[in-house]
Amino acid sequence: xxxxxxxxxxxxxxxxxxxxxxxxxxxxxxxxxxxxxxxxxxxxxxxxxxxxxxxxxxxxxxxxxxxxxxxxxxxxxxxxxxxxxxxxxxxxxxxxxxxxxxxxxxxxxxxxxxxxxxxxxxxxxxxxxxxxxxxxxxxxxxxxxxxxxxxxxxxxxxxxxxxxxxxxxxxxxxxxxxxxxxxxxxxxxxxxxxxxxxxxxxxxxxxxxx
Numbered sequence: 365x366x367x368x369x370x371x372x373x374x375x376x377x378x379x380x381x382x383x384x385x386x387x388x389x390x391x392x393x394x395x396x397x398x399x400x401x402x403x404x405x406x407x408x409x410x411x412x413x414x415x416x417x418x419x420x421x422x423x424x425x426x427x428x429x430x431x432x433x434x435x436x437x438x439x440x441x442x443x444x445x446x447x448x449x450x451x452x453x454x455x456x457x458x459x460x461x462x463x464x465x466x467x468x469x470x471x472x473x474x475x476x477x478x479x480x481x482x483x484x485x486x487x488x489x490x491x492x493x494x495x496x497x498x499x500x501x502x503x504x505x506x507x508x509x510x511x512x513x514x515x516x517x518x519x520x521x522x523x524x525x526x527x528x529x530x531x532x533x534x535x536x537x538x539x540x541x542x543x544x545x546x547x548x549x550x551x552x553x554x555x556x557x558x559x560x561x562x563x564x565x566x567x568x569x570x571x572x573x574x
Contacts, residue, residue: 367412367483368392372402372429373445374421378468382416382475389476398422399429409439409490414463414482419446419453427457439489441482445470499563502548510547513540517553518560 369391371382379395386393396402400423407413415433419426430442441463446453448467457465463485464478506514509530516526523537530537550556560566 366390366392367414367486368394368407369479370402370407370413370415370440371395372399372415372421372426373418374398375418378418385472385475386479389472389479391479399424399426399432402429403432406436406438407440409486412483412487412490414441414443414479414486416443416445416479419444419457427453430457430462439486439493441485443478443482496562499559503563505547506544510540510544513537514544514548514556514560515565517541517544518557518565 369386371379371386371393373379373382373395374397376397379397383393383395394407396405399417399421402415403424407415417426417429424432426444433440433442442457443464443466444457444462445466445468463482466474466478503511503514512530513526516529521529523534523541527534527537545551545556548556548559550559557566
């Protein structure tokens, strides 16, 4: 699977060795001598990518960079590299969403396997994000009244209740429901509710968000 790998390590010989191994495996590689260098160039996420990150680097540490990237909304998977395993650090990093934790020296097979898993996860995340963007665009295409009808529909309100709440007729509500279903590109009410749930339009109590 082609993709871009960001290698962050203060050891120039290690960066060079990683770059060589990964390029031989068919990946594009960008290297950084510090976590701040990567932050300054905040990588785009327009293609499958991941970060190979040393835990203990001068300045901003690996876990600190992980936290900053999360704050910035980055979804790039992180594979940590460390010279000596530290269970507490490992657990904390994995809980924060790290893809893997490899101990140096790492074999080429172990490295490539970890990278492939990270790439697959990023591709899945990007696909899901793309679908959400498309669904939000469909909601944005609704008129204000159609959006009101959508909110009431996914709360389980029937036409009579929606008409009463909006001060209109059942016939008008039926017409709006039809438009909502068409514009949202769904074939069933169950599918519409599923879309609303994915978009976070339903709160934990099952009510539609405003």
